[in-house]
Amino acid sequence: MATVGRALLILGLAVAVYGLAASLYGARTGRRAWVDSGRRSMYAIAGLMTFAFLILEVAFLRSDFSYNIVASASSTTTPTAYKAAAVWSTQQGSLLLWVFLLSLWSSLALFLTRRRVREIAPYATAILLGFCSFFTLLTILFANPFSTTANPPAEGAGLDPLLRHTTMMIHPPMVYTGYTMLTIPFAFALGALITGRLNSEWIQVTRRFALAAWLALGIGVLLGARWSYTELGWGGYWAWDPVENAALMPWLLVTAFLHSIMIQEKRGMLKVWNVSLILATGTMAIVGTFLVRSGILSSIHAFVSDPTLNISFVVLIAVMVISSVGLVTYRRVELRSESQLDSLLSREAVFLLQNLVLVALTAVIFWLTFFPLISEAVTGTEQSIGPPAFRPFVVPLALVIVLLSGIGPIIAWRRVTVANLRRSFAFPAAVAFLTLVVLLTLASGVDTHVFALMMFCFGAFTLAAVGQEFWRGVRARRAMTHEAAPIALISLVRRNRRRYGGYTVHAGLAVLLIGVAGSSSFQHSRYATMKPGQSANIGGYNIRYVKATASPSAQKITFGAVLDVTKGGHHVTTLHTTYGLYPSQDASLGVVGRFFNSGSVESRIGLHAGLFRDIWTVVNVGNVAPLQSYITKGDQLFAGAMAAVQKAPAAEQQSRLNSLYVLRDQLIGELTRRFITHPWPVQFLLIVSPLVTWLWLGGIIVAFGGLIALWPIPVLARRRVRSAAYAARLARELA
Amino acid sequence: MVAAATVVLVVSAPFRRAAADGAGGTDTQDDRSTTEVAELEAAREAKYREIRDAELDHRTGKLSDEDFRSLDNSLRAEAISILKALDRARES
Numbered sequence: 001m002a003t004v005g006r007a008l009l010i011l012g013l014a015v016a017v018y019g020l021a022a023s024l025y026g027a028r029t030g031r032r033a034w035v036d037s038g039r040r041s042m043y044a045i046a047g048l049m050t051f052a053f054l055i056l057e058v059a060f061l062r063s064d065f066s067y068n069i070v071a072s073a074s075s076t077t078t079p080t081a082y083k084a085a086a087v088w089s090t091q092q093g094s095l096l097l098w099v100f101l102l103s104l105w106s107s108l109a110l111f112l113t114r115r116r117v118r119e120i121a122p123y124a125t126a127i128l129l130g131f132c133s134f135f136t137l138l139t140i141l142f143a144n145p146f147s148t149t150a151n152p153p154a155e156g157a158g159l160d161p162l163l164r165h166t167t168m169m170i171h172p173p174m175v176y177t178g179y180t181m182l183t184i185p186f187a188f189a190l191g192a193l194i195t196g197r198l199n200s201e202w203i204q205v206t207r208r209f210a211l212a213a214w215l216a217l218g219i220g221v222l223l224g225a226r227w228s229y230t231e232l233g234w235g236g237y238w239a240w241d242p243v244e245n246a247a248l249m250p251w252l253l254v255t256a257f258l259h260s261i262m263i264q265e266k267r268g269m270l271k272v273w274n275v276s277l278i279l280a281t282g283t284m285a286i287v288g289t290f291l292v293r294s295g296i297l298s299s300i301h302a303f304v305s306d307p308t309l310n311i312s313f314v315v316l317i318a319v320m321v322i323s324s325v326g327l328v329t330y331r332r333v334e335l336r337s338e339s340q341l342d343s344l345l346s347r348e349a350v351f352l353l354q355n356l357v358l359v360a361l362t363a364v365i366f367w368l369t370f371f372p373l374i375s376e377a378v379t380g381t382e383q384s385i386g387p388p389a390f391r392p393f394v395v396p397l398a399l400v401i402v403l404l405s406g407i408g409p410i411i412a413w414r415r416v417t418v419a420n421l422r423r424s425f426a427f428p429a430a431v432a433f434l435t436l437v438v439l440l441t442l443a444s445g446v447d448t449h450v451f452a453l454m455m456f457c458f459g460a461f462t463l464a465a466v467g468q469e470f471w472r473g474v475r476a477r478r479a480m481t482h483e484a485a486p487i488a489l490i491s492l493v494r495r496n497r498r499r500y501g502g503y504t505v506h507a508g509l510a511v512l513l514i515g516v517a518g519s520s521s522f523q524h525s526r527y528a529t530m531k532p533g534q535s536a537n538i539g540g541y542n543i544r545y546v547k548a549t550a551s552p553s554a555q556k557i558t559f560g561a562v563l564d565v566t567k568g569g570h571h572v573t574t575l576h577t578t579y580g581l582y583p584s585q586d587a588s589l590g591v592v593g594r595f596f597n598s599g600s601v602e603s604r605i606g607l608h609a610g611l612f613r614d615i616w617t618v619v620n621v622g623n624v625a626p627l628q629s630y631i632t633k634g635d636q637l638f639a640g641a642m643a644a645v646q647k648a649p650a651a652e653q654q655s656r657l658n659s660l661y662v663l664r665d666q667l668i669g670e671l672t673r674r675f676i677t678h679p680w681p682v683q684f685l686l687i688v689s690p691l692v693t694w695l696w697l698g699g700i701i702v703a704f705g706g707l708i709a710l711w712p713i714p715v716l717a718r719r720r721v722r723s724a725a726y727a728a729r730l731a732r733e734l735a
Numbered sequence: 736m737v738a739a740a741t742v743v744l745v746v747s748a749p750f751r752r753a754a755a756d757g758a759g760g761t762d763t764q765d766d767r768s769t770t771e772v773a774e775l776e777a778a779r780e781a782k783y784r785e786i787r788d789a790e791l792d793h794r795t796g797k798l799s800d801e802d803f804r805s806l807d808n809s810l811r812a813e814a815i816s817i818l819k820a821l822d823r824a825r826e827s
Contacts, residue, residue: 420799
């Protein structure tokens, strides 16, 4: 089937190139059949890539080690669900997933727009097919997932232990969905620039894809943070890693775009800004893909560097930037605003300010992410940058964003009178002030964390503002329809999904950032080396190491610890944390040693998550020195026994080897159990962190709000009523 | 081979349909009027949304009666001119 897979890729590339040419020819000559044929090429590629991806999935599920990437990233002992997810743990498999998702979402977009934006669509189709051609070519030439070996190994290397986590099965496809969907508004924006059709139609057509990309990328980023918090064993959820930043930057830009397009739709303003923003977003999505694949910046998430692949990406990014800048400059006259800002006291003004802050935040993150490369280019020495470099810029900008998230919903479009402004601001401002007073009075130590205190107050302002908007909306609806409050709320949201979906997102963002501020400012963290029976204090809690656990198995050796958490003498929770060692494939480490001195480790945290406080711990049993003398002796004995087996008659060798393996497993079991019978001191990382749950809750609220906004708006009276007077018709259609 | 044949069938369908309909020429004129109608429909939907937003802003107390009346009148006038242009485009 590998040959079929390769053939499908080559066929996919041929169809993409044909479709690109057909779309351009159709667009230039006005021949609809060619345009339709170009669009259908994308459908065909989606079918071919689905088939190719399924072939690869089946190879992983069947542990077919004749495929090189199956042998390198899976094994017979890998659980089935992780075998399926192992496809995108490799450079080759993840590139195929990229092309597959790109063709799928592009097909959907082109199908939904097949009778709209007829002048723009052929160019957008050609651009999307250009992306398909590029990534398929990369897959064929530099990262072929269907390369095979004539002598497959009996067992694969297995999936990286760090990736054996539920969120890792969903995180990459969500991020890739976000990246690939962002190419759709990019393609339509370029199409609009090429054709000069620069009114709000292309925005209406692609807005939903920008929103879906925002949602998918946001969920992907959040899942990545959750993985980091529960799997990586350092207790944090965001490390300002280049690959993390690469996903965050287009998300910030598309957030700005989703707000500023409302101004263009309503007022015909900000055309240059909007088109530039979405072109930058699409380019950043490719930059993000490049960072994951290139390894040019040091990251735990990046694949191994490949210079040829890197050059190809740099060329693509250069083409995207040059064509974007060139076309925006060429169309600068048509992109002039149709109207001007009426007042600085208007929602448009707030959106503008929010856009500037989001773009500034992206620029800061971009600069600091690429600073190591820039410093190397200028000084010849790569200077690494850590999270402390980001905080002085990101924290104040995040504060402004939260505050604007509260102001935006309570301020009207076009202009606002001071009296209305006062009435809208009174309640949220009072809630923010009350929060400040309560925190300063009741919470000790909060006054020394000014930024966190401000975030709590601004977050309270935003939550109150959004709550007030929902309440006022329900009240207005009830006054009109006399519905019960819950029905009025559902009707209100159903009829105004964009508005109330957006408000829900704002509330979720406030909750999320309150969680970030609380957990990063008031975290207690310490290392403690303990033996069973010993205890350590942290953040007002006493954590006692009760007992050691250990379990050897064919796949890994797992050491663990059970800890009892008390506060003021009262039991709070029991935590169980483990440290898994996967056997190395390196025979030079010794028959026994390769089980204990492996570089592949997997930490399982002990976590007690609460609404206001998380108690988090992880054990590190990397030090197996107390076992080393036994391991060395075992290696020597087994090395001698193995040499003896090789001298035995060929017919007896396998049975003797099997007996040796049984003995080896018994020895490993005994050595592992010594962790229980003769426990040695091990190191724990102990963290007590407030409000982390708010981060996840906020993320869920944001995603829920995004789904509300994404849900299709009911068709509102699109009938043509020719006989009626226009004013009456307008009233009827608006009803 | 099956995949290649299927791809050819999918991609060539518009040409077969065009040949069956006897339409071998360009569709530029049709496209232009369709595009104009689509643009005006998009403008109409945006204007309707703006009117509804203003109504909701008024009902939720963000716009005074006076501001709302003036805004609503101008938005409705803009909407009516879009509707007129839309009808003209459809008739042409």
